[in-house]
Amino acid sequence: MQSDTAAVIEAFDLTKRFGGPAEPPVLDAVNLRVEQGEVFGYIGPNGAGKTTTLRLFLGLLRPSSGSVRVFGEIPGERDELRARIGVLLENSGLDDRMTAFQSIDYHARLYGVGDRKRKIERLLDFVGLLDKRNERVGTFSTGMKRKLGLARSIIHDPELLLLDEPSAGLDPEAQKMVRELLQELASARRMTVFINSHHLDEVERLCSRIAILHRGRIRACDTVKSLQAGKRGHVRVRLSEPHHAVRAAALLEGWLGPDAISVQGPRIEVSLNGRTTPELVRLLVEDGLSVEEVSPALRRLEDVYFDIVGGEGGAA
Amino acid sequence: MKTFDHVLTVASKEIREIVTNRGLVFSGVFFAGFLSVMNGLGLGDADVGLRAQLNNALFSTCALIAMFVGYLYAGQTYLREKQTGIAETLLCAPVSLRSIWFGKALGVMVPSWIIAILAAATITAIASRNAGQIMMPNSVLIVHLLVAVPLFILAAVALLGFAQLMLGMRENMVVNMVTIFVLFTALAGTQLIVKRAEFVTWGAVGLLVAASLALLAITAGLSRFLSRERIVRTIS
Numbered sequence: 001m002q003s004d005t006a007a008v009i010e011a012f013d014l015t016k017r018f019g020g021p022a023e024p025p026v027l028d029a030v031n032l033r034v035e036q037g038e039v040f041g042y043i044g045p046n047g048a049g050k051t052t053t054l055r056l057f058l059g060l061l062r063p064s065s066g067s068v069r070v071f072g073e074i075p076g077e078r079d080e081l082r083a084r085i086g087v088l089l090e091n092s093g094l095d096d097r098m099t100a101f102q103s104i105d106y107h108a109r110l111y112g113v114g115d116r117k118r119k120i121e122r123l124l125d126f127v128g129l130l131d132k133r134n135e136r137v138g139t140f141s142t143g144m145k146r147k148l149g150l151a152r153s154i155i156h157d158p159e160l161l162l163l164d165e166p167s168a169g170l171d172p173e174a175q176k177m178v179r180e181l182l183q184e185l186a187s188a189r190r191m192t193v194f195i196n197s198h199h200l201d202e203v204e205r206l207c208s209r210i211a212i213l214h215r216g217r218i219r220a221c222d223t224v225k226s227l228q229a230g231k232r233g234h235v236r237v238r239l240s241e242p243h244h245a246v247r248a249a250a251l252l253e254g255w256l257g258p259d260a261i262s263v264q265g266p267r268i269e270v271s272l273n274g275r276t277t278p279e280l281v282r283l284l285v286e287d288g289l290s291v292e293e294v295s296p297a298l299r300r301l302e303d304v305y306f307d308i309v310g311g312e313g314g315a316a
Numbered sequence: 317m318k319t320f321d322h323v324l325t326v327a328s329k330e331i332r333e334i335v336t337n338r339g340l341v342f343s344g345v346f347f348a349g350f351l352s353v354m355n356g357l358g359l360g361d362a363d364v365g366l367r368a369q370l371n372n373a374l375f376s377t378c379a380l381i382a383m384f385v386g387y388l389y390a391g392q393t394y395l396r397e398k399q400t401g402i403a404e405t406l407l408c409a410p411v412s413l414r415s416i417w418f419g420k421a422l423g424v425m426v427p428s429w430i431i432a433i434l435a436a437a438t439i440t441a442i443a444s445r446n447a448g449q450i451m452m453p454n455s456v457l458i459v460h461l462l463v464a465v466p467l468f469i470l471a472a473v474a475l476l477g478f479a480q481l482m483l484g485m486r487e488n489m490v491v492n493m494v495t496i497f498v499l500f501t502a503l504a505g506t507q508l509i510v511k512r513a514e515f516v517t518w519g520a521v522g523l524l525v526a527a528s529l530a531l532l533a534i535t536a537g538l539s540r541f542l543s544r545e546r547i548v549r550t551i552s
Contacts, residue, residue, distance in 0.1 A: 018549070058408050060544045076544065082410040093405025095397075097333055109325040110409040112318070 044213030086158030092149035096138030142169035242266030330423025356442025382432030
């Protein structure tokens, strides 16, 4: 998907092998483009290569073949490039013996952040940990560590935020907080966010585009809506009087066959089997049923995901 | 200037980590205290004078005590961070690998050196008690303790830290065992030389300084082979 906006991340046939050429690649010819201000979801089962991809973006690993550019540069060539990137890895990377304040302050110093005290306190307040500023990280719950890790990852106002399972171990309230925080970072600050996640609900709510990775290859990459649109010729019918759904379903079954119809509460999902939407509407109206809406049937992201990865998903 | 700031930031963090870790401070002080007391009590029963024995002991034992403490602290600084994944987040910062590696070595050197000075004070106090008079280290030893010992610890820790970052966990277990063996053999060896004729000279101190600087230079050269990929791939 090419566009006029600036590419923040570009991967061209990105391949990574651990071991000899005979070993199967962990990442196999991945092509990817993430644009400025995008919230991009990267999903796949364990071992699909998500963390390896992130490490390649960070310059922690070198590609076996292909290439990757972050802000037009090869990651790992200049230390300064890292100053433009914020990172929260799956392991939050916090030292249990440091206090919350010290944890962020340490990174702020390494990133050359000025006016540190004010910025750190503002961020701690933002993630709800200001009253814990002098407590050791070792006493924190997983959720608190995640929030602190997120605060640390944005202390230097990065242009790109790379997150590995940002909601791992968080309770629903904290997940919501993280989601809102990420939404704000993306919209208000125009920060580009790349999220590795198992959490399909989170990805669906947050991301404008997603890629589904399976066995080292990208199997699908598109907007969430496009992926959910699924097969052509599937529509969702909503009647003005929901209690007529069963009657309408029976009528459509007679017309299209029983396998083409699925009743979901007041809605009926219809596989048109070559027929057209106007024909469908005419049939229902002629039978005295009032149609309120006919829309393309969107599949749940979970269904899309499992269609692609089969039974190996393991996503939440 | 930025590199210097990074080194200092990493070093000051490591110093704070070590001095606020009671277990680590206790193990270092206990080991140094035990060895220095044993050394101090062992002085006196030999043909050479007590002064010569004290100088010999301060020269050899203090450097080895410092190195052992440095070894203990390096494990916490390099290996623990690598095992717990803290190191990977640090590798994502805009800091050169050499700054991280050297900053950590500096951070380990400072508390190890302080403990070595305390060990020297303990040995001197015990020797003074045995002699019935206050015995002070001579100028050669003062230079040794203030210049050669910290350089020696820095070089040893930098080499150890390099190995810990470079190697996988299994190889590191072997390195640790070899290091402990070498240290204990060297400590036992000092008992044999302490009671011989005094060997503490400007030349000996100069030799130790030169050897430490050479080791540091060699390790700095070797650190070119250190890469983020190497560290990340040897984490587990």
